Amino acid sequence: MTLLSNNTLASLAGKLPLPAYRLAPQQPGIGIVHLGPGAFFRGHQAYYTDLALQQGGDWAISAVSMRSPDVSQALTPQDGLYTLAVLDSDTRYQVIGSVQEVLIASEQYQSVLARLSDAATRYVTLTITEKGYCLNAQGELDLQHPQIQQDLSGGQPAVTAIGLLVAALAARYAKNVAPFCVLSCDNLTDNGHKLRKALIGFAAQKAPALANWLEQQLISPCTMVDSITPATDAALRAQVAGVLGVNDNWPIKREAFVQWVIEDILPAERPAWQQAGVIYAADVSAFEKAKLRLLNAPHSTLAYIGYLLGYETVYDAMQDKTLLNLLQQMVQQEIMPSFTAPAELDIQQYSQAIFARFENPAIRHLLAQIAWDGSQKMPMRILPVIRDNLAAGRSISKLSFCLAAWFLFIRRRLAEGQPLVDPLASSLTAAASVCNGDAQHDVAQFLAIEAVFGTELPKQNTFIRAVTVAYQQLTPLVSEQPVARGVV
Numbered sequence: 001m002t003l004l005s006n007n008t009l010a011s012l013a014g015k016l017p018l019p020a021y022r023l024a025p026q027q028p029g030i031g032i033v034h035l036g037p038g039a040f041f042r043g044h045q046a047y048y049t050d051l052a053l054q055q056g057g058d059w060a061i062s063a064v065s066m067r068s069p070d071v072s073q074a075l076t077p078q079d080g081l082y083t084l085a086v087l088d089s090d091t092r093y094q095v096i097g098s099v100q101e102v103l104i105a106s107e108q109y110q111s112v113l114a115r116l117s118d119a120a121t122r123y124v125t126l127t128i129t130e131k132g133y134c135l136n137a138q139g140e141l142d143l144q145h146p147q148i149q150q151d152l153s154g155g156q157p158a159v160t161a162i163g164l165l166v167a168a169l170a171a172r173y174a175k176n177v178a179p180f181c182v183l184s185c186d187n188l189t190d191n192g193h194k195l196r197k198a199l200i201g202f203a204a205q206k207a208p209a210l211a212n213w214l215e216q217q218l219i220s221p222c223t224m225v226d227s228i229t230p231a232t233d234a235a236l237r238a239q240v241a242g243v244l245g246v247n248d249n250w251p252i253k254r255e256a257f258v259q260w261v262i263e264d265i266l267p268a269e270r271p272a273w274q275q276a277g278v279i280y281a282a283d284v285s286a287f288e289k290a291k292l293r294l295l296n297a298p299h300s301t302l303a304y305i306g307y308l309l310g311y312e313t314v315y316d317a318m319q320d321k322t323l324l325n326l327l328q329q330m331v332q333q334e335i336m337p338s339f340t341a342p343a344e345l346d347i348q349q350y351s352q353a354i355f356a357r358f359e360n361p362a363i364r365h366l367l368a369q370i371a372w373d374g375s376q377k378m379p380m381r382i383l384p385v386i387r388d389n390l391a392a393g394r395s396i397s398k399l400s401f402c403l404a405a406w407f408l409f410i411r412r413r414l415a416e417g418q419p420l421v422d423p424l425a426s427s428l429t430a431a432a433s434v435c436n437g438d439a440q441h442d443v444a445q446f447l448a449i450e451a452v453f454g455t456e457l458p459k460q461n462t463f464i465r466a467v468t469v470a471y472q473q474l475t476p477l478v479s480e481q482p483v484a485r486g487v488v
């Protein structure tokens with residue numbers, strides 16, 4: 001079977017929606033560079049930009065991986081085209097055309113730098129996951145991070161997104177081209193502010209004049225992104241080939257719900273994202289908090305407890321009434337009171353809709369996918385709620401189950417000889433390897449990991465007690481024995 005590409009695109013007319021602008025003789029120029037072209041980006045920002053390109057403008061995307069050749073190998077032979085499957089009661093397919101080139105920074109460094117320092121590149125969007133920012137427990141650039149140190153020493157190619165972007169910004173500064181606007185699209189609290197601070201902090205180590213220039217000119221809006229994007233599987237590839245009649249190396253699937261809220265400080269010249277459904281808001285932090293706390297926090301709780309209970313997917317775990325009950329109590333009693341919702345959001349409805357999304361039978365979202373990188377996710381989605389609740393004297397007993405389940409998940413992986421996908425895997429494994437089943441002892445091992453918990457939280461007795469109680473209650477689930485349901 002032939003491959004989806006510029007050459008075969010026209011032959012798909014009538015089968016599914018196509019990017020008409022890719023069929024026109026004059027194709028849009030590149031105006032955006034995206035770092036981290038994983039499934040989420042291809043189902044989300046590239047989808048919005050595809051819609052925006054239908055309104056015109058030179059806003060095609062150059063998608064850059066830091067190291068992995070996978071996306072380039074799959075999409076370069078397809079001229080960047082791929083299929084998006086939107087999973088609802090029925091599945092809708094469309095071809096996305098906004099990605100026009102895919103580069104790999106470690107192999108094509110000069111091309112990547114040239115693209116980033118080109119005046120035509122006015123936006124850089126990022127989905128590099130929490131760990132890609134190299135932040136410490138205070139949310140600031142970790143100058144001791146080995147890869148940050150490597151980039152500070154000036155080696156090429158840069159190995160971190162921060163190092164790469166500052167190298168490109170330095171090139172723009174040298175040729176008097178204004179900085180691009182950077183849009184962090186990761187699940188970090190205050191993502192835009194953290195990214196801006198990290199970039200300026202890195203630049204300050206290299207060249208104070210560059211840091212001053214960035215301080216004055218760099219625009220880095222906060223954003224909230226949302227859409228559940230399970231990993232591509234063989235079944236999806238086969239379905240897509242059936243619909244298209246040509247092969248697609250890497251189609252993407254996601255749920256129908258999709259949301260992108262951007263802090264409205266963008267330069268006037270921007271893609272037609274608003275017409276594509278993007279919401280511009282003066283203050284994104286309330287949206288961000290609502291999403292991280294009402295979606296991502298229950299997601300991680302489901303992932304860890306669900307895993308211990310032997311479930312495979314979010315949908316499966318949601319069928320467990322005891323677990324569902326715990327989640328509901330956590331949300332109602334401990335999460336909702338922890339923040340002020342955006343005025344335009346009815347949080348009861350918002351939260352119910354999220355639970356309904358988790359229960360979508362069309363989505364096979366693996367718990368394991370959510371469980372990775374816990375050390376990066378907890379400080380964004382669980383610990384801030386715990387800190388807020390402790391400060392206000394509210395309960396944290398349900399939230400503590402998420403932490404306790406994460407610790408037990410790590411122990412279970414270790415016992416099974418399975419790898420842990422986490423940048424702090426060595427500290428986590430070291431903590432798990434001295435656990436002896438005594439809750440107080442075991443919890444203390446994990447809470448001592450400063451890069452996750454900082455120094456203040458682990459000193460609070462109420463916190464230690466709550467996590468210890470949760471750990472005690474969940475411990476029977478780590479045993480090899482058939483799982484005792486209903487323990488939570």
Ligand code: CS2
Binds near residue numbers: 228369370371
């Ligand atoms: C999930 C998110 O993997 C995870 O940690 O919680 O990827 C989640 O699916 C998205 O944030 C939904 O927008």
